[in-house]
Amino acid sequence: MLPMYTAKTATISVYDPAMCCSTGLCGPSVDPQLLQVARDLRRFEAEGIIVERFNLAQQPGSYAQNLKVAGLLQAFGDKALPVTLINGDIFVYGRYPSRDEVAAALAQRREQEPVAAQNADGGCDCGSGGCC
């Protein structure tokens, strides 16, 4: 099966835990990591990558409909969150990936794109984030 995407249409999907807002402002204090994540995602977006972000408290339907995310939730419960998908594949779960991890994974995908279908390690072509 040939991959349907190119680097230009890469998609990062972040499934956050239940929270009031994506910057974490509504907690008892600001979580600096959430600020960093929001900032990183905006930069990827500026580079032309599609970024989607979901909040369990607001869009539970998206979690139930995505079989991979739902599967992680069934297996690990709430500890599976946050889940980050790249082009629909599980990239990291249980924590946010760093900007470098995501950038490296995107670069690797661009290189491996033509041979992605023959990947020998069981199809889990994730990056250094270590999902599998």
Added chain:
Amino acid sequence: MLLSGARVPLKEKMAIMLRDTRIATLTPIDWSGWQTPFLFFTGKGGVGKTTVASTVALRLAELGRRVLLVSTDPASNLDDVFKIPAGSTATPVPDVPGLFLMNIDPEAAAAAYRERVITPYYGVLPASSLQSMEEQLSGACTVEIAAFNEFTGLLADPLVVSRFEHIIFDTAPTGHTLRLLSLPKAWSGFIETNSHGASCLGPLAGLEAQHEQYAATVRTLGDAARTTIVLVSRPESSALQEAARAGGEFRALGITNQQLVLNGVFTASVGEDAIAQAMLARQLEALQTMPEALRATPTVAVPLVAHDLIGVAALRRLSQTAEQTSPAGDISVANDSFDASSLPGLDTLVRQLEADGQGVIMMMGKGGVGKTTLAAAIAVALAHAGHRVHLSTTDPAAHLGQALGAAIPAGLQVGRIDPAAETRRYSEEVLAAAGPLDEEERALLEEDLRSPCTEEIAVFRAFARTVQEAERDFVVLDTAPTGHTLLLLDAAQSYHREVERTMGDVPEPVRRLLPRLRDPRFTKILLVTLAESTPVQEAERLQADLRRAAIEPFGWVINASLLKSGTNNPTLVQRAQGEVAHVLRVKQKLAARNWLVPWYASIPTGEQALLAMTSR
């Protein structure tokens, strides 16, 4: 309004007499003369909004109209007034055809909202996810939003609106009401300017579709043919100032059809009784120094009556009382069996508070029971005994300065938790902590900071910080009116849960708040009430809520007691006799400790007057 030479026949006016001289006349209320389909009652807590709104509703129903009376107060006492349990849908009042009651309970509305969001995912998402969703949807701002949603839903529902000729809202204490009613504008703007779908709409997300409903609510409120705002006040200066402030805020929102109701106007023709003379003089002074903005508002008056206003019969009796100059005959005046001096006073209370040498002293109770004055008196007494004392208020109207007068005694520090200032401070803190930001990132953060949650968090942090100061000294808190106080405590709990799992840098005072509030040596909560049914019921509810949060109140202060004032005026003596049953109930059934404070002829203001309250 206030006329010294009346232009209308005197028998249609209520006269205020001082030493048998007529000095002011007021138009008595026409209980059934209301034309607009929507009536909103607002005013300082304790001014009698529920009583006045209930009596208006009763009279309109008796004219043959279909009337819905709605309470949006989290601590609604409609049920007590009509002696029936009103549900979240229109509940008919037995014996009064055409009159229906409804309670919009913000807590219940929030619970229903949670149900709607979470239920579809039972069995689809794991239990731990459902639980974390539920936790997120349990905060104070969900409660506020859910209540607001119910309220606009009611106004926008053609089935409800066409079914009733009048819908009367007996709203919550003023701060809450204003927030509720001013939200449509704030939120319409908020939703329009929010370009990022996943941003800090919080529990508002998904409600955007109801934008039109919010806009319709704003139009309804601003339409003078459909809506009357009824400002209810006692003839007292702090209540009148509050009414003026509320009226001004409504005008600023384009809501101009306003009516002032002066409730509890004392009109007795008196001889020599000093207390009655003082009460009349105080009332007159308040009316004569009434804020300018209120003078332009059409004004009517409701007389002070001797009996408790509970039950349809009592309301009917009130609506038939044009002018009460002599006591009604059914309450016996002579009753010497109760000795008011047998109950301890504030001098005893101060000695008991002093015993632990430090700690937080918090006043709780219905608005208007005198929490501010009591807090100031306790703080001044402790400072005089040589302690370092912080006196702080979360009351948006900030009456503390008024109580203390010009000079602040040595050892006493006075502070105020100002929601606007706290929100600014928190926002600046957040932006500073975020480090260098580009323009777009800053805009995103600032947008999140405009969400309705931010103020709640900022005020809560300030509250925790103030409590922290009691480590070595005394902190005396005159808390905000009831509903807000409960939300604060509720926030304390939900934030405590949040704190346990958050990754952010949680300030120490926040982390330690709830354990501190539960420590009886550290925190002493005083339930403040008047010897009347509604404030006692309210304090009873607060006590039950505190106990659910594993907090035991230190005791009850019964304030402004005519029993202890020594009056001889027939109307006032009759009211004083009405206090006995309530005082006994508090003493025997409700309070671990109790103190009785007399009604003062003039509101104690300034160091000396406050000190006199706590000395023998």
